Amino acid sequence: MARDSMPPAMLMAGPAGVGKRLTAVAVAQAINCLQPVSTAEFERDACGECTSCRRIARGVHPDVIVVEPGDSGSIKIEQLRDVIDRSQYRPFEGRRRVVIIDEADAAGADAQSALLKTLEEPPSASVFILVSSVPDALLPTVLSRCPRLRFGPLTPAEVAGALVKEHGYSETEARAAAADADGSIGQALQSQSDDLTEARDAARRVLEETARNTDPVRRIGLARDLTEGKGTPAEERNRLAVRLRSLGALLRDVGIIASRGDRAMLANADLERQLEKLSDSYDAGRSVRAYAAVDRALTALDRNASPKLVADWLLLEL
Numbered sequence: 001m002a003r004d005s006m007p008p009a010m011l012m013a014g015p016a017g018v019g020k021r022l023t024a025v026a027v028a029q030a031i032n033c034l035q036p037v038s039t040a041e042f043e044r045d046a047c048g049e050c051t052s053c054r055r056i057a058r059g060v061h062p063d064v065i066v067v068e069p070g071d072s073g074s075i076k077i078e079q080l081r082d083v084i085d086r087s088q089y090r091p092f093e094g095r096r097r098v099v100i101i102d103e104a105d106a107a108g109a110d111a112q113s114a115l116l117k118t119l120e121e122p123p124s125a126s127v128f129i130l131v132s133s134v135p136d137a138l139l140p141t142v143l144s145r146c147p148r149l150r151f152g153p154l155t156p157a158e159v160a161g162a163l164v165k166e167h168g169y170s171e172t173e174a175r176a177a178a179a180d181a182d183g184s185i186g187q188a189l190q191s192q193s194d195d196l197t198e199a200r201d202a203a204r205r206v207l208e209e210t211a212r213n214t215d216p217v218r219r220i221g222l223a224r225d226l227t228e229g230k231g232t233p234a235e236e237r238n239r240l241a242v243r244l245r246s247l248g249a250l251l252r253d254v255g256i257i258a259s260r261g262d263r264a265m266l267a268n269a270d271l272e273r274q275l276e277k278l279s280d281s282y283d284a285g286r287s288v289r290a291y292a293a294v295d296r297a298l299t300a301l302d303r304n305a306s307p308k309l310v311a312d313w314l315l316l317e318l
């Protein structure tokens with residue numbers, strides 16, 4: 001970029017979720033930034049703040065086009081014909097038009113073939129960046145026309161750092177998530193959202209049982225629903241914390257419904273009907289007391305109390 005000798009077509013290849021597309025967008029910004037900066041690492045880098053950089057980040061710059069699979073999961077030949085047409089013209093306002101084809105392997109053979117001629121002799125003012133985590137699925141003729149920039153997996157520390165900095169994780173959560181993510185931020189975020197769904201289901205089952213069941217033995221049995229699962233002690237602690245936070249969020253919602261509060265504030269709006277049913281047993285007073293108990297349980301967990309003891313205690317307080 002600094003020497004203005006970027007190949008007009010290239011392939012960014014490597015594992016999913018390590019930042020290939022982000023890098024492609026960063027390249028588009030560096031090319032078209034109105035006030036490029038020099039850093040220790042890069043002779044030419046984007047400022048990140050000018051109107052051009054901001055519009056590229058928001059996906060609304062007229063000269064930076066991102067093609068990606070639609071609902072069908074594939075990239076259609078029409079999508080590629082459209083960008084090929086547009087790439088024949090001078091950029092509207094940028095220095096060079098950048099066409100990013102994300103998950104390029106999702107284009108069928110005919111669609112890829114449609115690109116070949118353009119990749120061979122790209123219009124001088126355009127740059128084509130193909131992004132793929134399964135580059136072997138691309139046609140050999142496409143591969144041979146695109147110099148490959150290889151991406152590797154990130155280190156666990158890099159994944160954890162990004163989760164803290166960009167996604168609001170605590171240090172502990174980030175390290176636990178990164179340990180199991182194969183060097184991919186995308187995978188860490190995905191497993192987090194799977195965990196959250198699972199945690200909310202477990203929390204809801206517990207609340208539905210405690211709503212109608214006061215037998216202490218039965219309740220201690222329910223505590224297992226909160227602690228169940230395998231893993232290292234740190235993972236067990238982390239998993240219980242995630243489930244307790246889900247439980248707290250559900251109780252807060254039930255409290256809103258029980259006290260006829262503003263339903264626009266519900267965190268679990270998709271469960272409104274089930275929450276309403278819970279509010280028959282969890283009236284305003286009980287849901288507030290239960291929420292406070294969950295809060296105390298989380299504090300105890302933070303102070304290294306045993307997950308099993310915390311769950312047993314909490315189940316008797318709900």
Ligand SMILES: [Zn+2]
Binds near residue numbers: 035036052053
């Ligand atoms: Zn800029």
